[in-house]
Amino acid sequence: MLTIGQLSRRTGVKVPTIRWYEQAGLIDEPGRTEGNQRRYGNADLERLAFIRHARDLGLGVEAIRELIELGAHPERPCADADHIARTHLKNVRERIARLRKLEKELARIAACHGETIGECHVLSALADHDQCTSEH
Amino acid sequence: MLTIGQLSRRTGVKVPTIRWYEQAGLIDEPGRTEGNQRRYGNADLERLAFIRHARDLGLGVEAIRELIELGAHPERPCADADHIARTHLKNVRERIARLRKLEKELARIAACHGETIGECHVLSALADHDQCTSEH
DNA sequence: TCTTGAAGCTCTAGTCGCTAGAGGAATTAG
DNA sequence: CTAATTCCTCTAGCGACTAGAGCTTCAAGA
Incomplete structure (x- = not known):
């Protein structure tokens, strides 16, 4: 389980940006500790790396949203x-x-x-x- | 004397954008009619054409502000x-x-x-x- | 002179993709 | 147990406009 800071360091996406992606619906709401802090798993890490890479390539958030949506439906x-x-x-x-x-x-x-x-x-x-x- | 709409058509800068430039300090506040409508002269036309051209060339508003400032001091x-x-x-x-x-x-x-x-x-x-x- | 419709006015809020800061709570190492 | 660090939420700001609401003024025709 990763804290948001660890996730940030591993992906190179800044902490407030991760929270912003969450609220923009690009990543799922993660689980929380008793003290209300976010904890992430490997799926979140991969998802965020995907987003990061796509952003680096200049894709807009809307395009990324569509790609994620597509990824969830492998038969399309x-x-x-x-x-x-x-x-x-x-x-x-x-x-x-x-x-x-x-x-x-x-x-x-x-x-x-x-x-x-x-x-x-x-x-x-x-x-x-x-x-x-x-x-x- | 030009209305804001005429100025817009002549320069290709949209009406709300002209008003925005005014409030951003890129163009001087023009004279007004009794009914509070803006009226522009040739100096305004030239200034706006300058801004439009510089924006088309991708210069930021701050850079344009500096250039205007420079233009006002021919001895620099x-x-x-x-x-x-x-x-x-x-x-x-x-x-x-x-x-x-x-x-x-x-x-x-x-x-x-x-x-x-x-x-x-x-x-x-x-x-x-x-x-x-x-x-x- | 009156009417009508276009064009004008101000003000507020929204766009995109974050970033920064306030003010406080949780976690962790020593 | 303390102190440092990280985390939380919330709000506001960036650049350069753009859109809309709700109102007023202007110009041309009847």
């Missing part, structure tokens, strides 16, 4: 879980594409040759979208 | 504004690097060949960090 088609992962992959790729454009624009902007703000290229570039080389 | 060294832009560029590059790793990992995970959840690769990959090919 695999395509459902696959779909969630793929949707997320698509999101990530879109975010990368957007950030690449920003990177270009910023790299162009962040190279001022003036001396004082009055002649600063950065501010005028930010003021005037027309100076941009692509849409964003 | 240009390096200050340049620094803000460069710092942000660094952030963007780090985010891109992180997302690239996620993309790889997700692409590997999101390719299940099972039929039902029971044999689904996606869920087990998410449960087990050791299956990952790199840190994240």
Whole structure:
């Protein structure tokens, strides 16, 4: 049996975050001691490691909730879980594409040759979208 | 003189967001009609366009506040504004690097060949960090 | 001049995924 | 038995808006 602090250390999820996951319904309410403290078992450890990993991969809480729900029904088609992962992959790729454009624009902007703000290229570039080389 | 709705249409910033910017101190409190409605001038239009553009480029409100503050003091060294832009560029590059790793990992995970959840690769990959090919 | 409907106003609360702090109770090592 | 540490609940805050309730003002047409 693990205390919440031990669970925290083993999974790398902070204590208040574990309690937050509980109240968000991502992990089951654990048993308690006589003194009302939470005690966790191995199933909780695994569940939390799963959540942690999925969060690290950038999945939202809602997506994780669905995956947990799916995991509880092994007879459902695999395509459902696959779909969630793929949707997320698509999101990530879109975010990368957007950030690449920003990177270009910023790299162009962040190279001022003036001396004082009055002649600063950065501010005028930010003021005037027309100076941009692509849409964003 | 523009109403808040006209200003919104011209800049692409939603009406409640304009009001929020005002209360966050990013734009000055505009004049009002007798009936207490906001009326904006060209300076407001330009300021808002500046904010919109900087937000589109992903700059945070705090950074924008600093840039506005800088813009009000044309004698200050240009390096200050340049620094803000460069710092942000660094952030963007780090985010891109992180997302690239996620993309790889997700692409590997999101390719299940099972039929039902029971044999689904996606869920087990998410449960087990050791299956990952790199840190994240 | 009157009416109508769009657009304006303020205020509060909600979003997401936590994080921080207050104030107190339980546990554990020495 | 004491002292240090960990635990408990509860509330509030972050960033950058967004949504809604309930009301007032404005502008155009009849």
